[in-house]
Each structure stands twice: as structure tokens, then as C-alpha cells.
Amino acid sequence: MIYDFDKIEEHKTEGVEGSETYKLIVSMSVNDAPADTVFITDEASLISDQYSEAEFFQFGSGHVLRDLMYFVNFDNNEHRKKLILIGDDAQLPPVGMSFSPALSTDYLVVNFGVRVFEYELSNVVRQKADSGILKNVQPLRESLKRGVFNKLAFDTRLADVDRVCMEQVVSTFLEASGNRVNNSSVVITRSNAEAGMFNRSIRERLFLNQPEAVPGDKLMVVKNTKVSGIRIANGDFAFVRSISDDRKVRRVTLRRKNEETGSVEEVRVELSFREADLGLRLVDGSAVYVTTNILENLLYEDRPQLSSDENKALYVDFCQRYAALRKDPQAFRQALMDDPFFNALRVKFGYAITCHKAQGSEWDTAIVSCNSLGNPLAADNFRWLYTACTRAKSHLFLLDPPRIEVGSGIKPAGLAPSLLGAPNSSANFEATPAPRCLATVDLESTVSVAPDLPTPVDFREIIRQRVEALLDGAAIEIEGIEHNQYQEAYFFRHGEGQARINICYNGKLKITRVIAAQSGGLTDLLMAKLSGMVGESCAALPASMPGGAPANGVQGPNFTHQFLEEFHQKLSSLMHAHAIEIVGLEQKQWFQRYSFQRLGEYAAVDIYYNGKHVFTKCQPVGQVREPPVLLCELIEILTVEMST
Incomplete structure (x- = not known):
């Protein structure tokens, strides 16, 4: 023991019998161990270095780790004493601290000026090597190591x-x-x-x-x-x-x-x-x-x-x-x-x-x-469960047991609750200032293309990206897109002005004409920016989605974070089960923009995540006045099925 119980302080209100109280002042023991003693301290993750003083007790300086280092007395050059601190830094830290200082090399070096050698034992002896317990707690440990807490699920089939x-x-x-x-x-x-x-x-x-x-x-x-x-x-x-x-x-x-x-x-x-x-x-x-x-x-x-x-x-x-x-x-x-x-x-x-x-x-x-009353994706909860x-x-x-996968807990935004699952409503609501896509024709059943060319669905997305690039910085909003046979009809807004531009193409996926439906200042500006697209084909336009995603959505892009890839894989599986095709993916800062199509219907959805790599909300792209069946189903998949 590094402490001696040798002193009691009594406090009493003068003249009031029965008001006595006390405080045990526990001082440091004298270390009379031999010069070459090796001290071993187990469960070191519990050793605090935060000042602690209870109403009735005070131990040493109030800093347990500091007292331990003082007791070993590394400042004495005449001995060869060593201290071995054993513990698991993934377990609960001392009460009142967010980490275990006795298991932090940096903390020991900075605060006590000692030489530290750190070793990690990886051969588990409490559980068997093929233990389902280990398989369940290892992800908790990895999350604590990486500082990423965006999924929490246990496999109880083991x-x-x-x-x-x-x-x-x-x-x-x-x-x-x-x-x-x-x-x-x-x-x-x-x-x-x-x-x-x-x-x-x-x-x-x-x-x-x-x-x-x-x-x-x-x-x-x-x-x-x-x-x-x-x-x-x-x-x-x-x-x-x-x-x-x-x-x-x-x-x-x-x-x-x-x-x-x-x-x-x-x-x-x-x-x-x-x-x-x-x-x-x-x-x-x-x-x-x-x-x-x-x-x-x-x-x-x-x-x-x-x-x-x-x-x-x-x-x-x-x-x-x-x-x-x-x-x-x-x-x-x-x-x-x-x-x-x-x-x-x-x-x-x-x-x-x-x-x-x-x-x-x-x-x-x-x-x-x-069950936790707090945030289940907090580091403290991971340590508690581990x-x-x-x-x-x-x-x-x-x-x-919690079951929170990557993509769980997404909330709908940009859609009135009454409209979810109720397409063809005439109500208006706002979403992100980007394209609204209304599908009226099944292009894949009406347009034949040459072999080895992208599908019409892919080409429509390529055209959209080209239009966005040409209008970049012009403060012109794409309000909507109509997909017609061999034609994309774009609806634009700039301030109070509105305009429609038809972009036509042929069976070889080559843009043949850019036509203004009416005249006006906004129309003239748009024609000046977009008419240069005439003559461009799939060979001259970007062949894949931004971020490296193939336009057909079969393979994922080069994701910047692992959680984005996990999300994409799970989303792809759910979309396949619903016969919905992912036809586009743009990786933006703080959100992923996915484009989907099924049986001629097209919809795009922005799916947001935060700095903790947790997806938070989804909302349709553009101003949606009449949500199609596909969009309502997508919102249901993202907000309900992704959480199961």
C-alpha cells in the first residue's frame, strides 16, 4: 500500500454537541523496498490523476497516479526501481476522466519525465480464439482506437x-x-x-x-x-x-x-x-x-x-x-x-x-x-459495453443489445410528413437548390443505342452534369427536368425569370440541337451558355460519375472514408431488392448525392452525414411539387429499412 491511515481531523461547530464530523487524512507510506524492486500495478486503467477529495477522506495529494509515481521515487538515481502498469485502455477510465492517464505514454512522459516502454499483448486468454464474445467486442475496440463511433451492433447468432x-x-x-x-x-x-x-x-x-x-x-x-x-x-x-x-x-x-x-x-x-x-x-x-x-x-x-x-x-x-x-x-x-x-x-x-x-x-x-439513456454512439458507451x-x-x-448500422437513424427532410407515401399531392415544399427530376417516359424501352455506349439513363445524367458545369457561378437554378424521347427538357429560374431549354440527342447519344421554347433575357443567357453542347457525344462528355463512380452504379467509387463504402454497399443491396437502379453518385462535402431510376421514374436524393461519420438526414434534390412513387419509396427505404 502506498498510503498510511495515520491522521484524523475533527471538525465541530463551537458549542454545539453532536455536530462533530471528521476527515481521515491519509498520508504517503514510506517506500523502504530494495533498490532493484519492480512494482506491478494491475487494472491501471482505473488509476486517476484528477484531483479528488471526498467529504470524509483525503488520500495523499488527491492525485492517485501522482502519489504512485512519488512513492516509487524515480527521482532517486541510486536505485533501479521499475514500475509496470498493466491495463486495457479500451475499458472504462477513472471516474471523472475521459482517458486512462496511467496507460498513456505521452501523459507519463510529459507529466513525470520518465522513460516509458509500451507493449501490447494481443493473445487473449480469457476467451477462446474463436469466441463469439471476442468477435463482438473487437469492433468496439477498433472504434475506440480509430475514434469513429458510427455503428454499434452485436451478432447474437453465435x-x-x-x-x-x-x-x-x-x-x-x-x-x-x-x-x-x-x-x-x-x-x-x-x-x-x-x-x-x-x-x-x-x-x-x-x-x-x-x-x-x-x-x-x-x-x-x-x-x-x-x-x-x-x-x-x-x-x-x-x-x-x-x-x-x-x-x-x-x-x-x-x-x-x-x-x-x-x-x-x-x-x-x-x-x-x-x-x-x-x-x-x-x-x-x-x-x-x-x-x-x-x-x-x-x-x-x-x-x-x-x-x-x-x-x-x-x-x-x-x-x-x-x-x-x-x-x-x-x-x-x-x-x-x-x-x-x-x-x-x-x-x-x-x-x-x-x-x-x-x-x-x-x-x-x-x-x-x-440499454443506454445517453447517446448510444458516444465513446463512453463503447467503453462501457466493451x-x-x-x-x-x-x-x-x-x-x-443495440443495433445501429451505418445509415441507421436517417431522418427525412424537405418533404412534408403528410406527403411521405402519398405521391401526386399538389402541395409545394422546398428542398436543396438543385435539379428536380420528373420522369414521364421509359427511355430504355423507346430508345435503342449502339453497342458499347452508355444507356440513355446514364447519358441523361451526363448531360445534367454538363449543364451544371456550364452554368456554374451563374446563380441560375435548375428547377426541374422532363425526360422525353430523344430530348431532355430543362426548366430554369433566375430571380423572378423562368425559361425552358430543350436538349435533343440521337440514337448514338450525340447532342443534335439546343432549342429555346420562348424568348427573353434569361433564355438568351442560357442559349449563350448551352448552345456549345451541340455536336457533343458520350465520347466527348465525362464517361463516369464524379468521384470515380461508374454511371451504371454497378461498382462504387473510390470512397474517401470506409463508412461511405459500407453505406453504399448496404444501400446497393436494398435498392437491388426493390428493383431500383443507382444511376449516379456525386460525393459532396458532408453529403452524398444519389440518383435512382426504376421503370422510367427518376429521383435524386441528398444524404447528409456529420463530422462523426454518422448519417443524419436525407432530402430530395431540387424543388419537388409532386413527389413520384419512386421518391416516396426511396425515403421509406432510407429512413426505415436502412435502420433494420
Whole structure:
């Protein structure tokens, strides 16, 4: 141990008996280890370097990692001491920190000026090499390593990973433990309240009509303490061999001065103790048996620790019982350290526990309650799930496992909710300022082209890209496109002005004419910019979509990020199932513009994503006044089927 419990500070409101409170000041131990000692610290991911000071305790400087480095004393050049920090940086970090400083080479070098050698052990021994548990947690670890959190899904079809519903949790736990109290299975929860609920349900089956602790129960210690010289750590499990029916209740009156009125107020606190004979297993694997008091105030409640008043009541009760020792501080301190009531074990039932309490332990079977009240795609949730799931050695059961794939959770935009699934509505609504595409003719059934040329559908997209390029910077909006036989009719708007331009082509996919449907200033401007397209053919125009995507959509482009490729593959599979063809893809900043066609209908949709590589919304391209059937179906696929 790097700390010594050697000092107690007492605080008291002058003249108010019963207002006593305390703070244990825990100082650094003297390191008298030999010069060539190697110190090994396990579960180093839990070591904090953030200042921490509780109401009743202060450990060293308040920075545990700093105290550890001070204890080892690397500044002393006369020794060859070494410190080995062992831990998994993908597990939960110390409370209040977003990373594990003891496992960060940069942090150790910058803050302590030490030489650090870092090694990674990749041969997993807790689970088998072909373990389904490993297959499920490895993506979590990779996401934490890359800092990308855009998908979260578990495969429960594997032999050692199963999904359970709420009604199955207790029976699954009991079956895994052989309907006995042992250390083979555990339920891991998000909160103390959830752990309390499962503990009560499990105990109802194990100990019928016995809501209080009985012989055979399993308890978990929630505060470090010493019993008969044996150090019992926070998180240790104890099995009840026997427990007294004689409950000792201490009723303590606390007094405090009201700062506003100056009057002394009284608070009555009840402390309940029972003597128990417990069996524990120490870190070295040896079994020990101790007889001690357990404090029941926490045992039957869902809160994680004693209240401030309960802690004060423990101290006031001791002071009242040992008032005669006040004149001898050393004897007073020693009596406090040995007192069976002040040092009563603080315990909770140990069948279901929180993930923080489970960290560092392992069970043959773990049942993990996955549901998160926060953002499921947050790094903290990935660490929580990784830590919880890796507690299982042989079998993992998941309650409410998340299933968030790349593309899940896309919301519709640019379409009134009443129009989704209701084509031919006459309502108007705005979308992104880009082309609206209305298909009226099935070109592939009416136009024959020479072999080895792009299809008419592809050529239409090539024409659109050419028009956009020629109008770039002119602030002219393409309001819509009509696909006619051997003709593309473009509708433009510039301010209040509108114009229609017909672009005609032949069976060899060569543009033959650019015709103005009417005269006017906007029409003249458009003709000046677009008439040069006459005579151009597929050989003279871009042959593939921007970003390298072939116009027929059979293969994906050279995606800049892996998640875009994953999205494209899943989208392509869904489109194939609906007999919808992806005929175009433009990779823009923060969104992908997909073009689709089926049976003569054409639609284009922008699909947006954020800096976290998460797709957020989709909306039709251009101003859509009469959403076709295809567009409504596309929105349904993107917002519903992509999430399943």
C-alpha cells in the first residue's frame, strides 16, 4: 500500500454537541523496498490523476497516479526501481476522466519525465480464439482506437452470445449458476437502481420470502476497510456463512447550526448493524473467514453510498462511546481504526452489480443490460459495453443489445410528413437548390443505342452534369427536368425569370440541337451558355460519375472514408431488392448525392452525414411539387429499412 491511515481531523461547530464530523487524512507510506524492486500495478486503467477529495477522506495529494509515481521515487538515481502498469485502455477510465492517464505514454512522459516502454499483448486468454464474445467486442475496440463511433451492433447468432428479454434475465442467471449461490454468473447493469431491481428478483427465487440477508447470501463490499488486520477492498465479494438475528440499532442525534436563523437544528439518524461470519477470497486466491458487523443502511437500498448524515452519525456515535479517550489523540485514533461499528462492512447484494464494480473481475457467464439513456454512439458507451462484455469468459447474454448500422437513424427532410407515401399531392415544399427530376417516359424501352455506349439513363445524367458545369457561378437554378424521347427538357429560374431549354440527342447519344421554347433575357443567357453542347457525344462528355463512380452504379467509387463504402454497399443491396437502379453518385462535402431510376421514374436524393461519420438526414434534390412513387419509396427505404 502506498498510503498510511495515520491522521484524523475533527471538525465541530463551537458549542454545539453532536455536530462533530471528521476527515481521515491519509498520508504517503514510506517506500523502504530494495533498490532493484519492480512494482506491478494491475487494472491501471482505473488509476486517476484528477484531483479528488471526498467529504470524509483525503488520500495523499488527491492525485492517485501522482502519489504512485512519488512513492516509487524515480527521482532517486541510486536505485533501479521499475514500475509496470498493466491495463486495457479500451475499458472504462477513472471516474471523472475521459482517458486512462496511467496507460498513456505521452501523459507519463510529459507529466513525470520518465522513460516509458509500451507493449501490447494481443493473445487473449480469457476467451477462446474463436469466441463469439471476442468477435463482438473487437469492433468496439477498433472504434475506440480509430475514434469513429458510427455503428454499434452485436451478432447474437453465435454459439456463446445470446439475446435475452427482461423476463428471461433471472431464469438465465439461475440456470447459469446451477440454481446455487456461487461466483459463476453475474448481471452487469448501468445503475445501482437497476442492480437493486435484479438483486431483489434473483433473491426472491433463491431465498423465498426472505428479503433480508441470510446464510448463503452473496455480498459485495463497496468501501475499503480492515477487519482483524485483513484488508478488504472495494469490489470484493463475501459469502455469508452465518448472520445474527440480533440487530443492533444505534440512534444518533446530529446537531447543526442554521446559518440563516442561528438556531440549532436536530437530525435523527438510525444506523443498523448485524454481526455476520463471512468467507472471502483474497487477491492471492487464498480463502479467509472473518466475523464482523455489516451496516445494513445500504444493503436494502439502491443508492451507492451512505449519506453525509449517516457518515457523520457513525463518527458522533463513536465519539459518544469513547468520550474518555478524547485526551489521548493516539489512543482515540487507534480505537477509531479498530471500532467494529465505525468500521462495519458497507455491503450490497452481489448478484447484479454496476459495470464500474465489475471492472477487474471475470465470470463464466455475464448478462449485460445494454440499454443506454445517453447517446448510444458516444465513446463512453463503447467503453462501457466493451468493459461489461469482456467480463464474460464463456457465455455472454445481452439485454436490449443495440443495433445501429451505418445509415441507421436517417431522418427525412424537405418533404412534408403528410406527403411521405402519398405521391401526386399538389402541395409545394422546398428542398436543396438543385435539379428536380420528373420522369414521364421509359427511355430504355423507346430508345435503342449502339453497342458499347452508355444507356440513355446514364447519358441523361451526363448531360445534367454538363449543364451544371456550364452554368456554374451563374446563380441560375435548375428547377426541374422532363425526360422525353430523344430530348431532355430543362426548366430554369433566375430571380423572378423562368425559361425552358430543350436538349435533343440521337440514337448514338450525340447532342443534335439546343432549342429555346420562348424568348427573353434569361433564355438568351442560357442559349449563350448551352448552345456549345451541340455536336457533343458520350465520347466527348465525362464517361463516369464524379468521384470515380461508374454511371451504371454497378461498382462504387473510390470512397474517401470506409463508412461511405459500407453505406453504399448496404444501400446497393436494398435498392437491388426493390428493383431500383443507382444511376449516379456525386460525393459532396458532408453529403452524398444519389440518383435512382426504376421503370422510367427518376429521383435524386441528398444524404447528409456529420463530422462523426454518422448519417443524419436525407432530402430530395431540387424543388419537388409532386413527389413520384419512386421518391416516396426511396425515403421509406432510407429512413426505415436502412435502420433494420
